[in-house]
Amino acid sequence: MSIIFNNVRISMSGKFFPGQKVLVEKGKINMVGSSIHKNVEKSIECNQKYLVPGLIDAHSHLGLFESCSPMNDIAESWAEITPHLRPLDGIKMRDRAMEDARRAGITTCMVCPASELPIAGICSILKTNGNSADVGLIVEQAGVLMSFGEAPKANARMTEKPHSTRMGLTAVIRETLMKAQDYYAAKQSKKVIKDREIDMEALIPLIRGEVPMRACAHRAEDxxxxxxxxxxxxxxxxxxxxxEAHLLTSILAEKKIPVVLGPTLLPRFREELNEKTFESAIILMDAGVDVALTCDYPGLPIETLRVAAAMAMQYGLDERRALAAITEIPAKILGVDERIGKIKKGYDGDLALFSGHPLDIRSKLEALVVDGDLFIFSNDVKVEMGS
Amino acid sequence: MKTVLEKGNVFYQGKFQELDKLVIEKGKITEIVLASAKAKKGKAVPATKKKPEVAGKTIDCTDKYILPGFIDAHTHISLEEEGVGWYDADFNESYGLATPHVRAFDALKMRDRAFKDALAGGVTTAMITPGSANPIGGQCCIVKMVGNIAEDAVIKESSGMKFAFGENPKRVYGEQKKFPSTRMGTAAVIREWLMKAQDYLKRKKTKEFKEREIRLEALIPLIEGKIQARAHAHQADDIITAYRIAQEFNLDLVFDHCTEGHLIAKELGKWKARAVVGPTLSSRSKAELKNKTFDTVGILMDEGCVVALTTDHPVMPIESLSVAAAMCVRHGLDEERAIKAITENPAIILGLDKRLGKLEVGYDADVVVWDGHPLDTRSKTEAVFVDGNKVI
Structure with a gap:
């Protein structure tokens, strides 16, 4: 299947240029330019509307949280540590939030278990189309979620578990990582044949440095x-x-540690949110830290991803970097920047067509393409079927 | 950048003397000249070759008192941040029984108000330890009272292993209807883990050794004598039990609290004990505190022990360290030794007497200028330097 968007504005180094065309073929972006002449199956006349790469939220619980139900699949609250939990096994592709995500222009999410446990499970990268998680999943093991500070403390308090202090939480993480290192070393040596341990197996890619530790932490100390x-x-x-990452800018910049920032559009309902500010994004980015914005669905509704970027602009961030924080940079942080996050030849056919500027909250999403699958959300969009 | 303090009374070589000048450069004390030394040279002090003026600042301290920054060798600063609640209570892993692998360093919160209060009270260095709920509580650290991140403040990430004897572990586990609920049980837990650690260390040196155990890894530096055993003990018998175990396992032992130390002063003197005494200003809230007195410090010092005072913050606020020293003076201790108990002695106990606790050339420039006698509670700190930086 092939789709062409005619006469759109696309963002090039910070400015939207009108009169552009974008061709999607076999799920990939095939051509970008002002003069493309090709027979396509679907041709969309866009009248100078705004086309952006499909938006990316690098931290969510989409599909694990079950809308309108007290029975979610986010956290194994009663367990101690669960590095072996796989989001794949809990994602509900027909949850209403999946449709909300598409309608918000979001084509890719990182999905992970909640941050209740010091080691919560693995992080997966998911596209928002598809009828099964297996189809949507683009990277299954993309990191291990760990958690510091109040969330695991609150869980330990509720479930009367050990490690109810910051000392205990860091100790249990160190203990597990130490075990995983030795487990991996023993496995490498091949002399000893050992029974596998499912939690240790899940940590091997982390220990090998192939995937990152995704550390939930609010306070500077955490x-x-x-x-x-x-x-x-x-x-x-x-x-x-x-x-509080903005209190540690020089350290994060020097060590090149990226931040998935947010959700910021929340009241300060916990002590560790005391220093929360929308200025964080610009402070960190000015120092050279990679910042992606997140709404931490269901921390905030998934539709608020664009709002987060707009709020960052209200607090001084420029348009180019605000857009990058929900497209290019999350792609880079997730390690999939060679296939998503940009409108560029060879990239995945993930596009969002907005009626106006994408960071003007009044603009409507009119059409979305995910891996070449076209979703139309507005009667204003006229699709001409080609020959 | 050079700072010069001129005139005033300096606590130097164990007593107050008249200062001519004290020079701070690059975080260290680089020169101390007493007024008496200058006077001896008399008028002959020649206008030496005029040195080019180094950019710097001179502070006139006439009538002021200049002291080394105080040191509290036993606190829980920022583990339970003040004015916050359970969110930031990181005091005791009290479901753990033996938690040698937890580190106070990982729970420091550098923006706790207590750090500022400490500086205002003339305290520039503190040892911070996990609480005393567990027979083996975890690792202590030593930090200065400044810095945005713990790494900026740290002197030692792991300086000692906390042990607790007496009522606390008994109460915590007894109330959970668990072992140990007796003093015998507490000692048994400690012995069991130390024994395991010794054997683990032996096994680790062999080829069969494969998998590490984090609790035992944490105890290795203790067994090897690289870090201290810090024994929370109030009652005389608990102090002796701590000593007994330390002897059995050849540990480098420091007594914390030592409330009934004066009842076994002869023994402690014979053992050349190092004791961190206090918080004596607090009330007698449990049975093991019934013999608490400010006399303990002097009695132990007379027997040759190295004694430091502690506030045990947040049991008593960190600012009360100088008040505790003043109380000892009221109970008969001489002023010089009372000041030593919050400067030189804690530095010796923490193993930092080569860089902290005294005003000496080459020592860290942790210098406090008081507007009156530091043991007069009405006096306040006018200037506080930590590593040569003026923080107040």
């Missing part, structure tokens, strides 16, 4: 604890939430 542990075990690291 971010530092994550950095300390990542350095001790030579792990790649991404900071999730990062409410």
């Amino acid at each position: 971010i530092m604890a994550a950095i300390r542990i990542a350095e001790e075990f030579k792990l790649k690291l991404v900071i999730e939430h990062g409410t």
